[in-house]
Amino acid sequence: MAGLSLRNPVMTASGTFGYGLEFEDFVPMSKLGGIIVKGTTLLPREGNDYPRMAETASGMLNCVGLQNKGVNYFAEHIYPQLRDMDTNVIVNVSGSSPENYAECAAIIDGLDKIPAIELNISCPNVKDGGMAFGVTCEGAASVVKAVRRAYHKTLIVKLSPNVTNIADIARAVEAEGADCVSLINTLMGMSIDIEKRCPRLSIGTGGLSGPAIKPVAVRMVNQVAKAVRVPIIGLGGIMTTEDAIEFMMAGASAIEVGTANFIDPAVSGKIADGINHWLDAHSINDVNEIVGIINQ
Amino acid sequence: MRFFKMKQIKDFTVVSNNRLDERNVLLRLSPIDGQMPAIKPGQFVQVQSPAKDNTFLRLPISINNVEDGQLWLMVQMIGDGTKALGALREGDRINLVLPLGNGFSTDKAKGKILLVGGGVGIAPLLYAGKKLKDQGAEPVFLLGARTASGVLERDLFEQIGRVLITTEDGSLGERGFVTQHSALQQEKFDKIMVCGPKPMMMAVARYAKSSDTDCEVSLENMMACGLGACLCCVEKTVKGNVCVCTEGPVFNINQLTWQI
Numbered sequence: 001m002a003g004l005s006l007r008n009p010v011m012t013a014s015g016t017f018g019y020g021l022e023f024e025d026f027v028p029m030s031k032l033g034g035i036i037v038k039g040t041t042l043l044p045r046e047g048n049d050y051p052r053m054a055e056t057a058s059g060m061l062n063c064v065g066l067q068n069k070g071v072n073y074f075a076e077h078i079y080p081q082l083r084d085m086d087t088n089v090i091v092n093v094s095g096s097s098p099e100n101y102a103e104c105a106a107i108i109d110g111l112d113k114i115p116a117i118e119l120n121i122s123c124p125n126v127k128d129g130g131m132a133f134g135v136t137c138e139g140a141a142s143v144v145k146a147v148r149r150a151y152h153k154t155l156i157v158k159l160s161p162n163v164t165n166i167a168d169i170a171r172a173v174e175a176e177g178a179d180c181v182s183l184i185n186t187l188m189g190m191s192i193d194i195e196k197r198c199p200r201l202s203i204g205t206g207g208l209s210g211p212a213i214k215p216v217a218v219r220m221v222n223q224v225a226k227a228v229r230v231p232i233i234g235l236g237g238i239m240t241t242e243d244a245i246e247f248m249m250a251g252a253s254a255i256e257v258g259t260a261n262f263i264d265p266a267v268s269g270k271i272a273d274g275i276n277h278w279l280d281a282h283s284i285n286d287v288n289e290i291v292g293i294i295n296q
Numbered sequence: 297m298r299f300f301k302m303k304q305i306k307d308f309t310v311v312s313n314n315r316l317d318e319r320n321v322l323l324r325l326s327p328i329d330g331q332m333p334a335i336k337p338g339q340f341v342q343v344q345s346p347a348k349d350n351t352f353l354r355l356p357i358s359i360n361n362v363e364d365g366q367l368w369l370m371v372q373m374i375g376d377g378t379k380a381l382g383a384l385r386e387g388d389r390i391n392l393v394l395p396l397g398n399g400f401s402t403d404k405a406k407g408k409i410l411l412v413g414g415g416v417g418i419a420p421l422l423y424a425g426k427k428l429k430d431q432g433a434e435p436v437f438l439l440g441a442r443t444a445s446g447v448l449e450r451d452l453f454e455q456i457g458r459v460l461i462t463t464e465d466g467s468l469g470e471r472g473f474v475t476q477h478s479a480l481q482q483e484k485f486d487k488i489m490v491c492g493p494k495p496m497m498m499a500v501a502r503y504a505k506s507s508d509t510d511c512e513v514s515l516e517n518m519m520a521c522g523l524g525a526c527l528c529c530v531e532k533t534v535k536g537n538v539c540v541c542t543e544g545p546v547f548n549i550n551q552l553t554w555q556i
C-alpha cells in the first residue's frame with residue numbers, strides 16, 4: 001500500500017501506543033502491520049498542563065499537547081531501540097510552520113528503518129499550528145508541499161475532522177504528493193465540571209476519541225474514498241474486528257487502533273487475527289475485496 | 297521482544313466483597329489461573345469496571361494487600377465505575393492489568409518508618425507495612441479520617457505495628473488532621489511514606505521537609521492507559537513532566553515541584 005509493505009491492515013494510532021515498547025508485554029509486534037509512534041516535533045515540547053484527560057460517554061477527551069523530546073532525541077535515543085522491531089515503525093510528525101515540519105521530516109528521512117511518516121496537520125491541542133494547517137486547503141497544501149520536497153519515502157497525511165468538507169482537504173494534499181491519507185484525528189470537544197464550574201481540561205478544550213466518534217469517522221472515510229485515488233487509513237473509535245471491517249468497507253485499505261489500546265492493551269493483535277478469521281468465515285481470499293465495497 | 301513479561305492482563309474471580317463502611321468496600325480477588333504476579337507495595341492495577349455505559353476507561357486502584365494467593369483492593373464508591381466495583385458479588389469475574397507503577401522503596405528502608413494515610417489513601421500502606429516489618433524495619437501507621445468509622449482496616453494495621461489515629465471530629469484518637477498528631481513533635485522517623493488527598497500529602501511533605509526526614513508520596517493523577525503511552529497522567533517534576541503511571545505513582549518529594 002502506497003509503497004509500504006504491510007503484513008496486515010492493522011496499525012496502532014499515534015499517541016495511543018507510545019513507542020510500541022510500552023506494549024511489548026501484551027502484543028507481539030510481528031502481529032501488526034505497523035505502529036505509528038508518538039507525535040514528534042523539531043524541538044522538544046513539554047506539552048500542556050495537567051489535567052490532560054477527561055472521560056466522556058463512550059470516549060475520552062485529551063489535551064496532551066504533543067509532549068515529546070524532539071526529533072534529535074528520537075533519532076539518537078529512541079530509534080536505536082525501535083530499529084529491530086518486527087513491524088513497520090512510522091513516525092507521526094507535527095510542527096508549527098511548513099519549514100519546521102520539513103526540517104523534522106528530513107531528519108527522519110535519514111533513519112533507514114523508518115519506512116514512512118504520518119504528517120499530523122490535525123492536532124487540536126496546540127496553539128501554535130498543528131490543526132491550523134489542517135483546516136484549510138491552502139494550509140494543508142503548504143505543509144505537504146514543503147515536506148514532499150524534504151521527504152522521499154512514504155508520506156501519509158493525517159486529516160482533521162474539524163473541517164467543513166474533509167474531501168476538499170484530502171484532494172488538496174493528494175495534489176501536493178501525499179502517498180496516502182489517514183483519518184480521523186480527534187474531534188474538538190469540551191467537558192465541564194459543574195461543581196467546580198470550570199472545564200475539566202487544563203486548556204479548556206481537547207480532542208474526543210473512542211467509540212463515540214466512530215460513526216463520524218466512518219462517514220468521513222467514505223466521503224474521502226469517493227474523492228481521492230490514494231489509499232486511505234481509517235481510524236476513530238475502532239474497538240473490535242467488526243469495527244475495523246466497517247472502516248474497510250467504507251473505503252479504508254488499512255486501519256489504526258487508538259484509544260482501544262488503553263482498555264485492552266492486547267486488542268490490536270486480536271483485531272489483526274480477527275480480520276483473518278472474518279475473511280475466512282466469509283470465504284474471502286484477499287482483504288482488498290472488501291475495501292470500499294459499499295461504493296461499488 | 298523481551299523474554300519475560302512484566303505486565304499482564306489477567307482475569308480474577310471475586311472471592312469476597314466486604315463493606316467496610318458506607319462508602320468503602322474491600323474486594324478479595326483470586327487469579328483464575330492461580331498464578332499471582334510478583335507485586336511490590338505501592339503498585340496498582342487497572343481494573344475493567346463492569347459498569348459499561350459511562351465508564352469506558354479502566355480505573356486505577358492501589359494494591360491493598362497480597363495474601364494467601366489473593367489480591368485485595370479497597371474501593372471508595374464515588375462514581376459509576378467504582379460503584380459497579382462495589383456491587384460485585386462472590387464468584388464474579390473481573391479483568392485487571394497489573395502490576396503497574398514503581399511502588400514505595402520499602403526494600404531499602406531501615407529503622408522507624410512512618411506510614412501516613414488519609415481516607416481510602418490508606419490502601420497501599422497495609423502491604424507496605426507488612427513488607428517493612430518482614431525485613432526488620434519498624435512501621436508506624438498514622439491514619440486520618442473524618443470520623444471513627446472512616447478509619448479502615450484498623451485491626452489489620454494493629455497486627456503489623458503501632459497505629460496512631462486522628463479524626464476531624466475527635467471520635468477516635470487525637471482530634472484534628474494527621475499533621476497535628478502529637479507524635480510528630482515527639483518522635484523522629486527515618487522515613488515517611490504517604491498516600492491520601494493531595495492537601496494532606498502536601499501538609500505531610502511540609503512536615504517532612506521541616507524535620508529533614510526523607511519522604512515519599514503516592515500520587516493519584518487521572519489516568520487513561522496506565523502504561524506510559526498516553527501522557528495524560530503527568531506530574532511536573534525537576535526532570536519536567538513525567539508519567540505518574542510508570543515513573544510513579546510514588547515520588548520522593550525532592551523530585552516534585554510542589555510549593556511547600
Ligand SMILES: Cc1cc2nc3c(=O)[nH]c(=O)nc-3n(C[C@H](O)[C@H](O)[C@H](O)COP(=O)(O)OP(=O)(O)OC[C@H]3O[C@@H](n4cnc5c(N)ncnc54)[C@H](O)[C@@H]3O)c2cc1C
Binds near residue numbers: 356375519
Ligand atoms: C495510582 C492510583 C491509585 C488509586 N487507588 C485507589 C484505591 O486504592 N481505592 C480507590 O477507591 N480509589 C483509588 N484511586 C482513585 C480511583 O481510580 C478513582 O476514584 C476512580 O477512577 C473513579 O472512577 P469512577 O468511575 O467511580 O468515578 P468518576 O465518575 O469517573 O469520577 C468521580 C470523581 O473521581 C475523580 N476521579 C476520576 N478518576 C480519577 C482518578 N484516576 N484518580 C483520581 N480521581 C479520579 C473525578 O474527577 C471525579 O471527581 C486511585 C487512583 C490512582 C491514579
Ligand SMILES: Cc1cc2nc3c(=O)[nH]c(=O)nc-3n(C[C@H](O)[C@H](O)[C@H](O)COP(=O)(O)O)c2cc1C
Binds near residue numbers: 013092238256
Ligand atoms: C492521548 C492521545 C494522544 C494522541 N496523540 C496524538 C498525536 O501525537 N498525533 C496524532 O496524530 N494523533 C494523536 N492522537 C489521535 C489518535 O491517533 C487518533 O487519531 C484518535 O484518537 C482517534 O482514534 P481512536 O478513537 O481510535 O482513538 C492522540 C489521541 C489520544 C487519545
Ligand code: FES
Binds near residue numbers: 523524542
Ligand atoms: S496514564 Fe497513560 S501515560 Fe500514564
